Amino acid sequence: SGGTANGDLSVSNSYNPFGPGSSYLFGGQNGYIALNPSTDWSLGTGDFTVEWFQYNNSLSGWQRIFAIGQYPTTTFGVSIENGTFYLWENGSYRFSAGSAVLISNWYHFAISRIAGTTTIYKNGVSIGSYSDSNNLSDASTNLTIGSETSPSGTFFNGAISNFRWTKGLGIYTGNFTVPTSILTDTATANPYGGSNTEAIPSGYVKYLIIPS
DSSP states (O other), rough: OSSEEEESEEEEOOTTTTTTOEEEEESSSOEEEEEEEOOGGGOOSSOOEEEEEEEOOOOOOOOOEEESTTTTTTTTTEEEEETTTEEEEEEEEEEEEOOOOOOOOEEEOOOOOEETTEEEEEEOOOEEEEOOOOOOOOSSSOOOEESSSSSOOOOOOOEEEEEEESOOOOBBBSSSSOOOOOSSSOOSSSSTTSOOBBOOOOOOEEEEEEOO
C-alpha cells in the first residue's frame, strides 16, 4: 500500500482477480492514488516492468490506469479509451491496441522494457512491441494511479489490483504464465510455472499496491 487516496476510492472485497480478497475500487468520478515525486518513477532509458490487474465497470471517456504528468505532455502512462489500450511516452502515444478491454473482465497487463525494446503483454501474451530508446525521466511529478497527475475527467471506473512498478529489470522476456496469487517485492524465476519470467531480487520493486 502507500500513497494518498483521494475521492471515491475504496477497498472492496467484491473485486479480486484471484477469488476471495480485495482490490482498490475506483468510482469513476474523482478517485485516484497520488504518489509523491521520486527518482523511483524516473525510469530513464533503462529496463523496467510495470504491471497490474484491472477490471473495468465502464469504458467511457479517457480513463487512465496510471500517469506521470498529463496529456498532452505525459511522461509515461496508460489510458483505456472506449476499450482501446494506449501507452504514452513523452507526450505521444507509442502503442495502441483496439478492443483490448471489455467491461466486467479481469485482465493482467504488463509493460516490460529490455535492452531498448518495450513489449506489452495482455494475460501473459504479447500484443505488440517496439524499439524504445525514450528517456522517461521525471522525478518532479506525481505518479498517479487511476487518473492523471492533475485530475481532469480521466478517472478510472473499476478495480485495480497488484499494481507493481519495477525499475531496472525487465521481468517478462516472452509470453508467460499469468500470476495466480498476490504479487510480491521479490520472486523466484517462473513462480507460476511456464517460462520467460525473471527472478526479482530485492531492491528492484519500487511500489506495489495490494489492498488489505
